[in-house]
Amino acid sequence: MSETIEFKIDGRKIVAEEGKTIVEAAKINGVYIPTLCNFEGAKPKGCCRMCTIKVNNRFMTACTIPGAAGMEVESNSEELNDIRKGIVELLFVTGNHFCPSCEKSGNCELQALAYRYQMMVPRFPYVFPQKGIDASSPKIIKDQNRCILCQRCMKTIKDEKGRNYFAYQNRGSKLAVVLDEKMGKEMSDELAALAMENCPVGSIIYKENGFKKPIGKRKYDKRPIGNEIEA
Amino acid sequence: MNNKISRITKRYSEDPARLLDVLHDIHSLKGYVDDDDVEQLAIELVLSEATINEVISFYHFFSKTPVGKFSIYLNNSITACFRGREAVKRALEESCGTTFGSVSEDGLFGLFDTSCIGMNDQEPAAIINGLVFTKLTAFRVKELVKGLKEGKPVSELIYEGTGGGNNADKDIQSMVQNNIRKGMLLLNRDYHKFEVLRKELKQHSPLEVIQIVEDSNLRGRGGAGFPTGIKWRFGRRVDGKHRVIICNADEGEPGTFKDRVMLTEFPELVFEGMVIAAYATAADIGLLYLRYEYKYLLRFLNRILGEMRTEGLLGKNAAGIKDFNFDIRIQLGAGAYICGEESALIESLEGKRGEPRDKPPFPVEKGYLNYPTIVNNVETLASAVKIIKHGAAWYKGFGVKDSLGTKLLSVSGDCRFPGIYEVEWGTSIREVIEMCGAEDVQAIQVGGPSGVLIGLKDIDNLGASNLMKWYKPSGMMVAQKFYDRKLSYSDLPTGGSIIIFDKRRDLLQDVVMNFMDFFIEESCGSCSTCRNLPSVMKQKLQKIIGGHGVRQDIDDLLSWGKMIKVSRCGLGQTAANPIVSSILNFRDLYEGHVQAMTDFDNEFDLEKSVQAANNFVGRKSVFHQN
Ligand SMILES: Cc1cc2nc3c(=O)[nH]c(=O)nc-3n(C[C@H](O)[C@H](O)[C@H](O)COP(=O)(O)O)c2cc1C
Ligand code: SF4
Numbered sequence: 129m130s131e132t133i134e135f136k137i138d139g140r141k142i143v144a145e146e147g148k149t150i151v152e153a154a155k156i157n158g159v160y161i162p163t164l165c166n167f168e169g170a171k172p173k174g175c176c177r178m179c180t181i182k183v184n185n186r187f188m189t190a191c192t193i194p195g196a197a198g199m200e201v202e203s204n205s206e207e208l209n210d211i212r213k214g215i216v217e218l219l220f221v222t223g224n225h226f227c228p229s230c231e232k233s234g235n236c237e238l239q240a241l242a243y244r245y246q247m248m249v250p251r252f253p254y255v256f257p258q259k260g261i262d263a264s265s266p267k268i269i270k271d272q273n274r275c276i277l278c279q280r281c282m283k284t285i286k287d288e289k290g291r292n293y294f295a296y297q298n299r300g301s302k303l304a305v306v307l308d309e310k311m312g313k314e315m316s317d318e319l320a321a322l323a324m325e326n327c328p329v330g331s332i333i334y335k336e337n338g339f340k341k342p343i344g345k346r347k348y349d350k351r352p353i354g355n356e357i358e359a
Numbered sequence: 360m361n362n363k364i365s366r367i368t369k370r371y372s373e374d375p376a377r378l379l380d381v382l383h384d385i386h387s388l389k390g391y392v393d394d395d396d397v398e399q400l401a402i403e404l405v406l407s408e409a410t411i412n413e414v415i416s417f418y419h420f421f422s423k424t425p426v427g428k429f430s431i432y433l434n435n436s437i438t439a440c441f442r443g444r445e446a447v448k449r450a451l452e453e454s455c456g457t458t459f460g461s462v463s464e465d466g467l468f469g470l471f472d473t474s475c476i477g478m479n480d481q482e483p484a485a486i487i488n489g490l491v492f493t494k495l496t497a498f499r500v501k502e503l504v505k506g507l508k509e510g511k512p513v514s515e516l517i518y519e520g521t522g523g524g525n526n527a528d529k530d531i532q533s534m535v536q537n538n539i540r541k542g543m544l545l546l547n548r549d550y551h552k553f554e555v556l557r558k559e560l561k562q563h564s565p566l567e568v569i570q571i572v573e574d575s576n577l578r579g580r581g582g583a584g585f586p587t588g589i590k591w592r593f594g595r596r597v598d599g600k601h602r603v604i605i606c607n608a609d610e611g612e613p614g615t616f617k618d619r620v621m622l623t624e625f626p627e628l629v630f631e632g633m634v635i636a637a638y639a640t641a642a643d644i645g646l647l648y649l650r651y652e653y654k655y656l657l658r659f660l661n662r663i664l665g666e667m668r669t670e671g672l673l674g675k676n677a678a679g680i681k682d683f684n685f686d687i688r689i690q691l692g693a694g695a696y697i698c699g700e701e702s703a704l705i706e707s708l709e710g711k712r713g714e715p716r717d718k719p720p721f722p723v724e725k726g727y728l729n730y731p732t733i734v735n736n737v738e739t740l741a742s743a744v745k746i747i748k749h750g751a752a753w754y755k756g757f758g759v760k761d762s763l764g765t766k767l768l769s770v771s772g773d774c775r776f777p778g779i780y781e782v783e784w785g786t787s788i789r790e791v792i793e794m795c796g797a798e799d800v801q802a803i804q805v806g807g808p809s810g811v812l813i814g815l816k817d818i819d820n821l822g823a824s825n826l827m828k829w830y831k832p833s834g835m836m837v838a839q840k841f842y843d844r845k846l847s848y849s850d851l852p853t854g855g856s857i858i859i860f861d862k863r864r865d866l867l868q869d870v871v872m873n874f875m876d877f878f879i880e881e882s883c884g885s886c887s888t889c890r891n892l893p894s895v896m897k898q899k900l901q902k903i904i905g906g907h908g909v910r911q912d913i914d915d916l917l918s919w920g921k922m923i924k925v926s927r928c929g930l931g932q933t934a935a936n937p938i939v940s941s942i943l944n945f946r947d948l949y950e951g952h953v954q955a956m957t958d959f960d961n962e963f964d965l966e967k968s969v970q971a972a973n974n975f976v977g978r979k980s981v982f983h984q985n
Binding site (some may be wrong): 172173174175176177178180187189192193211214215218219221222251252253255276277279287289291292293294295296297298299300301302303306307308309310311 | 412883
């Protein structure tokens with residue numbers, strides 16, 4: 129049994145097992161810290177920067193840093209919430225996100241965060257980048273217009289040898305997450321469904337299974353994201 | 360199965376951690392890596408093809424398509440641009456019969472842009488098949504391409520003969536110049552190779568060595584300024600089956616070239632420093648990460664390592680010290696500025712994309728293959744040798760209070776004597792300007808983008824001036840009113856890049872834009888902020904320069920510049936600095952561009968947009984206003 133530690137988030141007492149990340153510890157204690165790239169069971173990488181918090185007046189990512197005894201974490205502040213809202217806006221303008229026509233609408237974490245942070249008109253101009261769609265796999269569609277490069281599929285969708293179905297390509301502003309051509313052709317239905325489920329947005333769509341649950345009855349249609357954590 | 364490829368993977372024991380070397384060898388064999396090679400590598404290294412492609416596409420000097428029999432990478436740093444890069448580029452395109460970013464039809468020439476190659480004192484420069492050609496002109500390009508077409512070997516075409524010093528060594532044979540303008544402690548011919556390893560080192564216990572380095576107050580010269588002694592002590596304390604010393608010779612910060620000169624003229628000093636660091640920290644694995652751009656030094660450096668082994672300075676009982684086993688391997692990079700960041704460098708050493716790791720854990724705790732790892736800059740390690748040789752007290756006789764010793768400055772841009780100046784810490788910007796013979800100076804870029812995080816605490820304590828509030832040990836455009844400020848860790852820290860711009864230069868359109876392009880190109884891309892904000896900000900700057908900006912746009916840039924600070928590593932955290940520091944120091948330039956009378960500009964001017972078409976067809980549009 130590992131030891132229990134105590135620290136504070138926005139003045140509120142957090143009790144958690146030693147070694148738990150701040151995001152995990154917060155969750156157990158009913159405090160919601162927004163995340164996009166973080167995924168339970170996968171090694172955190174701090175890609176989306178949504179869970180940015182401040183410790184000792186320095187920015188850190190709550191998904192990668194374990195809580196430490198006596199730590200004082202600042203999370204729900206005006207400054208940090210504005211940065212988080214800014215990141216959501218940035219992801220919207222640098223992709224092509226048309227919620228009304230997206231199969232993931234209502235289950236999409238990006239959309240849900242935009243609601244949560246009450247995004248109206250993004251502060252950044254729309255970029256309208258030219259992006260492609262890879263439909264070569266018989267099981268899934270990989271739509272680059274919607275990809276937020278969170279790495280969740282890269283980290284969780286693997287074959288029995290541990291090889292990745294998804295990987296990065298290029299770098300910087302040209303970065304993309306692509307499906308391995310050969311492995312994509314031999315993907316199982318289970319894995320395809322899982323890939324879609326693990327994708328926070330609508331970039332991975334399991335083919336021939338559209339709109340089983342109608343928009344309006346989906347996860348975030350009634351209640352905001354984070355609601356399941358906050359009492 | 361292609362036997363040649365199999366032989367290569369076997370050479371590295373089919374170890375996926377050596378993927379970079381495997382890819383380098385395939386490039387040497389055939390110039391690029393094709394799909395069949397990737398398929399085979401995937402099988403032999405047990406990786407998915409996408410994983411291998413992910414690595415190839417990360418590095419600038421790896422390619423999935425042919426790059427030409429002669430691949431020409433022309434540096435696009437700002438100094439190159441100001442030294443006539445455009446004419447060189449045009450001459451290359453004309454004589455090679457192709458445009459930049461592509462390969463000529465006959466497959467002979469490939470033309471590509473590349474980020475600063477560490478030759479800022481002799482621009483414009485290019486890398487052709489791994490060899491460096493400097494001081495290019497349109498004329499020289501034509502001669503050069505003619506020679507290549509005639510089948511002369513690339514090495515015979517260096518028009519000025521070999522450069523001075525070891526550039527003429529049989530294993531280098533390069534036309535690169537050292538341009539050492541001022542030496543002091545490091546750039547000093549009064550150096551006896553490996554003397555410290557043979558003599559002084561044995562007189563101290565490892566802990567004493569650490570103590571001496573700590574007493575000397577030596578701080579990292581790679582940019583972040585972390586106290587070296589403390590890093591060593593920390594690294595020694597962490598348990599591990601192995602311990603690793605890495606010499607960071609990735610030197611990618613635009614405008615720096617001091618490590619290149621150190622490695623050319625004093626490689627023994629650098630290796631000696633690595634052995635000392637290993638002795639002090641009980642490390643057994645030594646790695647020097649050499650940026651691809653300096654590949655022309657590789658054979659020379661390996662020869663010296665060979666000599667060290669023969670002389671018993673490396674290997675078992677290294678330097679004659681019982682049970683001290685330490686050797687050094689040089690890892691060649693493949694073109695990625697971000698690999699200079701220590702955790703990205705470690706990822707790259709492990710055969711992966713050079714994406715920085717989240718910290719903690721820091722490399723001293725979990726670094727290369729999860730062993731405790733100490734990463735030090737070339738100059739830091741070289742300084743340590745001098746400190747062990749002459750003692751901490753001696754070293755403290757140089758520099759100023761919080762910044763002891765000397766610093767190698769890489770000076771370039773608009774001045775008469777670009778090159779390397781070794782100065783004491785505490786030297787003012789004004790003195791640097793005088794030293795290098797610069798006139799009519801408009802601005803000075805002190806420190807390109809580089810290491811951050813750790814030095815930050817001291818800087819926060821300084822508070823006061825607006826400038827300091829923004830300061831990160833990197834990219835800072837300094838205006839005249841600050842010329843009396845001193846180079847030191849508490850005032851103007853720097854990794855050593857000093858680029859001078861005189862009054863002819865357009866700071867916004869040319870300089871700031873060039874720096875932003877650099878970040879856009881070199882970001883690893885994994886942080887949402889660093890991947891996207893620099894281009895969004897550049898677009899906004901373009902709007903301002905184009906005359907469409909309003910005051911609010913300047914404020915937006917400042918506030919977006921704050922947002923990018925939440926990025927993971929120093930690259931992202933400083934990527935807005937060119938814009939932010941130029942707004943803070945040269946606000947007039949921005950004010951001159953924005954429309955003072957209006958608060959809103961829709962960025963789209965219908966009349967202007969249709970002008971060109973109208974002119975072409977010779978008619979006039981009628982615009983209906985409502
Ligand atoms: C984007 C980026 C690029 C860097 N490039 C270099 C480099 O080229 N050489 C270097 O020595 N340090 C570089 N650094 C700093 C290293 O991360 C690290 O702090 C340094 O190598 C430690 O050595 P030192 O303590 O001797 O300075 C870079 C840091 C960042 C964030
Ligand atoms: S800040 Fe930029 S370069 Fe650094 S890890 Fe993030 S995306 Fe990569």
